[in-house]
Amino acid sequence: MIKKLRIDQFIRVMRLIEDKFFIYVLSLFISTFSLAMYEIINSLINKELLNAAVTQHYDLVYKIIIFAVITFIILNVVFDPVARYINRKIIRKTIFHIRVNVFRHLMDYPMTYFKANHSGDLLSKVNNDLNQLEGAYGDNIHRVISTLIQGIGATITMFLLDWRLACMTIGLGIISMVVNMAYAKPLGRISDKIQKYTGTSTQYFTDILSGISIIKICNIQKILTNKYYEVNKDITDEEMKKTALNAQNNSLNFLISFLNIIGILCIGVIMFNYGLTDIGTIMAIITLQNSSNNLFLRLGGFFSSLQSSLSGAVRILELLDNKKEPQMKSGIGEPSIYRNDIVAFKNVSFRYGGKNDTIKNINIHARKNETVALVGPSGGGKSTILELMLGFYTVEYGDIIINEKSIKSKSMTELRNEIAYVPQNVHLFGTTVEENIRYGNLAAHDQEVIRAAKAANAHDFIMALPKGYQTIIEQGGEGLSGGQKQRIAIARAFLKDAPILLLDEPTSSLDTMSEGLIQQALERLATERTIIMNTHRLSTIQKVDRIYVINQGEVVEAGHYNELINQSGLFNKLIYTML
Numbered sequence: 001m002i003k004k005l006r007i008d009q010f011i012r013v014m015r016l017i018e019d020k021f022f023i024y025v026l027s028l029f030i031s032t033f034s035l036a037m038y039e040i041i042n043s044l045i046n047k048e049l050l051n052a053a054v055t056q057h058y059d060l061v062y063k064i065i066i067f068a069v070i071t072f073i074i075l076n077v078v079f080d081p082v083a084r085y086i087n088r089k090i091i092r093k094t095i096f097h098i099r100v101n102v103f104r105h106l107m108d109y110p111m112t113y114f115k116a117n118h119s120g121d122l123l124s125k126v127n128n129d130l131n132q133l134e135g136a137y138g139d140n141i142h143r144v145i146s147t148l149i150q151g152i153g154a155t156i157t158m159f160l161l162d163w164r165l166a167c168m169t170i171g172l173g174i175i176s177m178v179v180n181m182a183y184a185k186p187l188g189r190i191s192d193k194i195q196k197y198t199g200t201s202t203q204y205f206t207d208i209l210s211g212i213s214i215i216k217i218c219n220i221q222k223i224l225t226n227k228y229y230e231v232n233k234d235i236t237d238e239e240m241k242k243t244a245l246n247a248q249n250n251s252l253n254f255l256i257s258f259l260n261i262i263g264i265l266c267i268g269v270i271m272f273n274y275g276l277t278d279i280g281t282i283m284a285i286i287t288l289q290n291s292s293n294n295l296f297l298r299l300g301g302f303f304s305s306l307q308s309s310l311s312g313a314v315r316i317l318e319l320l321d322n323k324k325e326p327q328m329k330s331g332i333g334e335p336s337i338y339r340n341d342i343v344a345f346k347n348v349s350f351r352y353g354g355k356n357d358t359i360k361n362i363n364i365h366a367r368k369n370e371t372v373a374l375v376g377p378s379g380g381g382k383s384t385i386l387e388l389m390l391g392f393y394t395v396e397y398g399d400i401i402i403n404e405k406s407i408k409s410k411s412m413t414e415l416r417n418e419i420a421y422v423p424q425n426v427h428l429f430g431t432t433v434e435e436n437i438r439y440g441n442l443a444a445h446d447q448e449v450i451r452a453a454k455a456a457n458a459h460d461f462i463m464a465l466p467k468g469y470q471t472i473i474e475q476g477g478e479g480l481s482g483g484q485k486q487r488i489a490i491a492r493a494f495l496k497d498a499p500i501l502l503l504d505e506p507t508s509s510l511d512t513m514s515e516g517l518i519q520q521a522l523e524r525l526a527t528e529r530t531i532i533m534n535t536h537r538l539s540t541i542q543k544v545d546r547i548y549v550i551n552q553g554e555v556v557e558a559g560h561y562n563e564l565i566n567q568s569g570l571f572n573k574l575i576y577t578m579l
């Protein structure tokens with residue numbers, strides 16, 4: 001839906017041009033003023049030439065033509081192109097800065113935003129809206145201002161030439177404005193629908209790109225193609241309705257414009273016969289009537305297309321306005337220093353926004369260099385517990401202790417410097433293997449990167465890649481196996497060398513050999529770190545210091561493997577489902 005742009009938002013959009021604003025406005029004015037003057041000069045030359053031809057008096061004509069040619073060269077050959085170039089340059093630089101600014105802002109957004117917003121929508125926001133914004137700063141605003149200046153200039157000149165013919169032109173202009181207004185509303189509604197359907201179409205496309213393997217496996221190509229067909233058919237249907245309405249509107253405008261010219265000619269000739277005007281004035285008014293009419297005919301349309309392109313700007317402003325990730329440090333837990341506990345959940349409850357708590361009054365702890373496992377049925381809340389530690393969500397009830405201090409007393413940077421995280425679905429960036437590992441510690445030397453890769457059992461397969469550590473990984477890690485991706489992520493965690501390591505199903509869906517390599521790497525990591533892991537692997541669980549069984553957001557059992565196996569609780573039932 002196209003949002004109306006408020007004046008304060010318009011001012012903010014313009015202020016995004018920052019210190020170049022004055023030059024931007026000046027260049028816009030010079031360019032539009034040159035256009036307006038071109039038409040006025042043209043009409044006045046027509047008038048003088050025709051009258052001179054009729055009266056055979058050429059004395060003044062030469063002077064007027066010389067003056068007109070010099071003015072034309074100064075305005076339209078020198079000023080206008082230079083002004084346009086400067087204007088474009090400012091727009092390009094502004095868009096460049098906004099693009100980078102939006103990207104920077106997005107990085108600081110809370111996780112809740114990314115979970116709630118479809119990536120396709122975000123993509124469309126950033127790309128379409130910036131393109132629209134560029135159009136708004138450039139062509140759209142240029143059209144509105146040049147139509148205004150040309151229209152006002154032409155109307156004043158017409159009145160100075162002959163007020164009666166000018167009144168007739170303006171009368172017809174007002175009629176065409178009424179006609180255009182009747183079409184504006186349905187056209188606006190159709191444009192809103194087209195924009196909405198286009199968003200849905202982009203979303204389907206992004207879904208297809210990111211989930212192509214699932215689509216193939218589930219054999220749902222046909223269903224998705226049909227959906228894509230339907231939404232694109234809707235776009236085409238609406239486009240056709242828009243074309244039909246525009247065609248009707250345009251033909252009415254042509255008719256009114258034609259009647260205007262015929263009217264000026266007929267009335268002008270009658271006036272000429274009575275000696276009330278001259279031929280040159282009639283022709284000058286015919287030359288100017290188009291610009292004057294545009295004031296009524298096109299200004300509204302140009303203004304609404306400026307408004308709709310600025311609706312992209314509103315969304316960009318929303319992106320720049322959206323709340324950044326809360327930086328904790330609320331002070332609530334400031335003085336609390338918890339000795340011995342590297343990680344501790346103290347009566348923590350959390351909900352994602354619904355009515356029920358996802359995590360219910362949980363107490364978990366891990367001491368220095370302990371390894372703790374979270375096990376339990378799917379959807380119990382294990383990943384949520386890890387994400388709370390990472391500060392992806394704010395803890396409202398209870399407190400989490402990380403490295404002996406409350407999470408609420410730490411900034412996000414401080415908190416995340418203390419934690420290394422290997423997620424269930426490893427993401428690798430579209431850059432070299434080396435850089436992917438180095439993201440764990442940007443200051444690390446090459447030798448440290450290699451050492452981390454060796455410790456993660458990744459060095460050998462990296463060396464077998466076409467360019468070793470300098471091999472560019474396809475975005476998302478396509479072209480590498482699940483185990484290879486996992487080992488690069490573990491190398492990254494090694495390099496980070498944080499005191500706490502969080503692992504979300506580190507060996508899920510791996511073959512025994514890959515699992516063995518990863519287990520070895522993790523055991524190396526465990527020697528000097530506190531590890532909290534979500535896992536379903538029996539072999540892993542048997543070795544950890546403590547197990548927490550999480551069910552429906554609660555800790556239902558806790559203890560060492562040997563203790564839990566001898567109880568007849570949930571763990572005992574789960575053990576049969578573990579590998």
Ligand SMILES: Nc1ncnc2c1ncn2[C@@H]1O[C@H](COP(=O)(O)OP(=O)(O)OP(=O)(O)O)[C@@H](O)[C@H]1O
Nearest residue numbers: 115352358376377378379380381382383384385534
């Ligand atoms: N972003 C979210 N918004 C709303 N609810 C969520 C969100 N993420 C998870 N949940 C819900 O919270 C509950 C716990 O999910 P969580 O992923 O923590 O479970 P889990 O024990 O890690 O499951 P699994 O073993 O299957 O990974 C589930 O009911 C899930 O639907």
